[in-house]
Amino acid sequence: MNFGSDNQSGVSPRILDALVRACSGTAAPYGTDMYTRQAEQKIAELFEHDVQVFFVATGTAANCLSLSALAQPWNSILCHAQAHLISDESTALEFFTGGARLLPIATDSGKITPAALRDTLQRLPDARPHSVRPSALTLTQATENGLVYTPGELQALTSLAHERGLHVHMDGARFANAVAYLGCTPAELSVKAGIDVLSFGASKDGALVAEAVVFFNTSLAQDFDLRLKRAGQLVSKGRLFGAQFSAWLQDGHWLELARAANDRASALATLLQSHPAVRMAWPVQVNEVFVVMPKTLLAHLHAAGVLCYDWYPDSLPTGFVLGEDELPVRFVTAWSTSSEELDAFAAALAG
């Protein structure tokens, strides 16, 4: 019963088969191979837009390299106060940008709102050359609380950001799950909603190791190949990424996988909600379930073999009062979570 993280799941057979096929014989190095070309083309088609695509091995690299193209070292980058980027990626942002600054936006609702963005921008000191100057906004889709920005919500945020001269990046480690939840097109949730650059993650959705940086605003991609190389992220056997992405996107496989994960989370939430001592912290939209439960219950679940993590108290909705004996807990499902695991979990929860 692994609900620790979707990055602990295995690899979808269709993706693995494609990878195996790509591993035989020689291929051009450094992303100039035919598998990579094919993946780039599929991504362009998927987003119905001219794109520049670069592949990297980790989400941290995807996010931070993306943002290094959007900020000078004297700029700040606005993000959600609980963004993965700020709490779980060390000071990688500072490393990749040469010392730009993350500027957290406090929110009540788990999502950044135009009002919160406007308010934050308004409070920033603006005394040249003393003040740090914002140059970018980064949004997480799905969010750190498992919520999904709608195309309209994104549009409102990106319009405001662009008005103020900020470019907009999306951390799409779970972009697939968001698209699967909304049923809209990938383009509607990114380029058509004003996103300039997307970290498009496959590793959490059935791939082995595969993250893409997708520039919709291709003028921002100038010299990105140099950034990639300089950061030690240019893999010699680039087919690793090309083969995975091609198979992942083929015939909507990526959405099938995401839908499966979302469905399991929904079922898991139903189980949890039925327990009298469990309180839901956030609505369940994608493949994450955030709850609050007694410490004793968590200990019981752990003892029963359930893998899940207690979570940051700061991640709870504003005003949510945590009992002294309670803990926030996060459950994540994956494409591979089985109904047997859910049954076993139900038994553990009841036991």
Add this chain to the structure above:
Amino acid sequence: MNFGSDNQSGVSPRILDALVRACSGTAAPYGTDMYTRQAEQKIAELFEHDVQVFFVATGTAANCLSLSALAQPWNSILCHAQAHLISDESTALEFFTGGARLLPIATDSGKITPAALRDTLQRLPDARPHSVRPSALTLTQATENGLVYTPGELQALTSLAHERGLHVHMDGARFANAVAYLGCTPAELSVKAGIDVLSFGASKDGALVAEAVVFFNTSLAQDFDLRLKRAGQLVSKGRLFGAQFSAWLQDGHWLELARAANDRASALATLLQSHPAVRMAWPVQVNEVFVVMPKTLLAHLHAAGVLCYDWYPDSLPTGFVLGEDELPVRFVTAWSTSSEELDAFAAALAG
């Protein structure tokens, strides 16, 4: 007929099988999985020494992260004047170290000698705090010219370096080929010869994407996990590396692969040497053949479907006079280079 680079070769079936097996089911993330543990243990056994091991996706990351643990930003790192690190890895060294400096050592012989190292150190200005202060030496094994440092040569260099307070790193992108050539033990060519940290590369020797940073001097590894994470190099599904390395090292498979590549290079060199217009630039010890040939001959080979690259004139031995119509050319063989390819090459060369 691909003699472009060993990084263009495919993946050895045994390694690929192991990777496929590791891809099914869940596994602990970020290198805490059992595949990674197993690989770490095998590496310790291989080198007959306590080690700290970290896995990364590229040779550039392996080299530059290693050296970031050996140099403060105000230090310099001595390297061969044609080191891959200085000519082919952008300014990644400066990026990872926060701005340390590479200091090239000129050599006549293709290898750094104790005399050359001593001379370079002696010429360095030493006025504190104005001068850049050396803190590390990096050696490439096999070298940029396809030569191999013997244990005795290494010992002489590392002794001198340690005397002067320098730590020693080895770029072992082709360490396997060097071990295969000498027939010594891996330990004799590294930790027993005074190497502090090794970039141990598998990608060029039959793996897909797998590089290890191996600390023999484990006190230098303090906080290396933080460096790894901060550099966006900590892969979530770490079994990618663990599975490959385990299979690569199992039953001496890594040396079989390296020996195969070395043998093919030897055969290729024999073919080239027999051509009246071809001159050998360097002795052939591992899987690289450096020659000088007429431009017309290179054009002919390219037309016949031979993939190989013209090379830097600066890479030739001191005093080697290049004719006006000649070019240096590099050929690289791989574990997968077939006798059919060599036959076809012989025909192309004769044709």
Add this chain to the structure above:
Amino acid sequence: MNFGSDNQSGVSPRILDALVRACSGTAAPYGTDMYTRQAEQKIAELFEHDVQVFFVATGTAANCLSLSALAQPWNSILCHAQAHLISDESTALEFFTGGARLLPIATDSGKITPAALRDTLQRLPDARPHSVRPSALTLTQATENGLVYTPGELQALTSLAHERGLHVHMDGARFANAVAYLGCTPAELSVKAGIDVLSFGASKDGALVAEAVVFFNTSLAQDFDLRLKRAGQLVSKGRLFGAQFSAWLQDGHWLELARAANDRASALATLLQSHPAVRMAWPVQVNEVFVVMPKTLLAHLHAAGVLCYDWYPDSLPTGFVLGEDELPVRFVTAWSTSSEELDAFAAALAG
């Protein structure tokens, strides 16, 4: 009527005379001159402690270089949410530290309290290697709101910090004003209260351009000369700093100057308080007066030739409600503020 900032004031004649004397004839370069030696000795005597001292041209350099000795690039540094360092020094902290992160502590009282520090530390994620790890605390003395930490308050904070493995830096741009206010010894307000490193500023207190980094914990000063040089902060004619600091500290001149500035602020506050439309934002302890006033009154003062700046709404005490027509305004006095200026200000305020 210049109440803009104490960094707009002129130079005390005693300091200027000493500087002039030091400018004739040759002197050893890069801080090895006798003026610098003398200043270092005076600083050691002043603080009754063994110290390592380094001189720089700006407060930003003093703060950020100091902190670069207290934080690795993957560390965070805790500071007051309105610290000068975070709001007025661009991303210099990130530049000098190679990308460490500032972590603001929210406070109600204008000063960091042990409770606020403890709470902040407790909320920090602590998942190695993903989380940013705190390594230092920086305190501003006097604070951003013109308040003074007492020795007891400092001791409580530094004890807690040291317990948690954090070193403590003090931004002492107005350290002189704080000592003058409390009437304690400089040692009681720094080394005896647990401060490890002090940015000891003279520029705002009668000097021309002179800031000292004073290490009480001298083991932290290792390689600081290299940091200084590398940052382009090692001035060749170092007597510039040595001469100023010697004269500044001679016979308590530095405290005379600070007392004068504090007294003028006190008088200014009395004038402001007497105005019915002016509200005090913070108690006046040193040479800064923070008030809230109607926008029309500020415009009137500006028109009458008063130089002062409207201030950040975020700098107001928690719960302070700003009227729609009101603005926070900061007044700063200097050693050179004259009674004539105060009289003229009184007239302007009344007019």
Add this chain to the structure above:
Amino acid sequence: MNFGSDNQSGVSPRILDALVRACSGTAAPYGTDMYTRQAEQKIAELFEHDVQVFFVATGTAANCLSLSALAQPWNSILCHAQAHLISDESTALEFFTGGARLLPIATDSGKITPAALRDTLQRLPDARPHSVRPSALTLTQATENGLVYTPGELQALTSLAHERGLHVHMDGARFANAVAYLGCTPAELSVKAGIDVLSFGASKDGALVAEAVVFFNTSLAQDFDLRLKRAGQLVSKGRLFGAQFSAWLQDGHWLELARAANDRASALATLLQSHPAVRMAWPVQVNEVFVVMPKTLLAHLHAAGVLCYDWYPDSLPTGFVLGEDELPVRFVTAWSTSSEELDAFAAALAG
């Protein structure tokens, strides 16, 4: 008898007087004061060109900040193999540029020649994205060997550089001495000769601490104020620099000072040349005299109270054979070197 360096000399009375006058009364901060405005205007007039000027405290900051505007972190900057920047400024260049690389040009003549520049550029690997890409050339005027580039020589170098897409910086720590030697206009030796940015140094020529970064190509100065602030180089009492530069440039004072220094060096060279055991290493054009002398003679001079430094063997002209008992020695004169000092030196040399 101080021939150690012109940065050990005192301050010219005219400059000091101006500084003293500027130190009384309040002034606008951060370089917005009238002294700074006046200095900027004088610099524009001096160079007969629209300029953007920024003042800093050290030559290292002037050089490295300038070059940070001319190079991305993945670029290289070509410089003379003995450039001060590469041998005496730690890794400040890497710090300020975020990790760009200095690329030394070997020369026979002590000056970079178009042939040497062309040859170096031609030898650079050019494989995108692996190779480091040159973006700037920096020239030292006068050079590290006390030689002066003529306007024609500069023009030839800058034309070639611009053709190849490189911007050109001049390290003008002794620019005044070069102009005094040639008798041309400052413009002829800089902007008219194709220089884009000049580090214009006054500290070695009679000022206290005053270096200007002068952009002739003003489009390169965009955001330079932010670089300055972020590097902790924006001095609050900016009149320090403004007052010095205004007085330095007033009525050709700067050239009087430089001429005096040059003349003394010429006289010193005559004395040295007359000694049978002394060999001239380089022609004497400005205020530096490079000779080779027996170690015993140097010891004798030191014992007699002569301050001068033995110098790098690598700084000698190509092919210059140093005797076993000989040492290269550098003598520097200043605006303040007196005839009495020269007489005393003559006596010491003879004694």
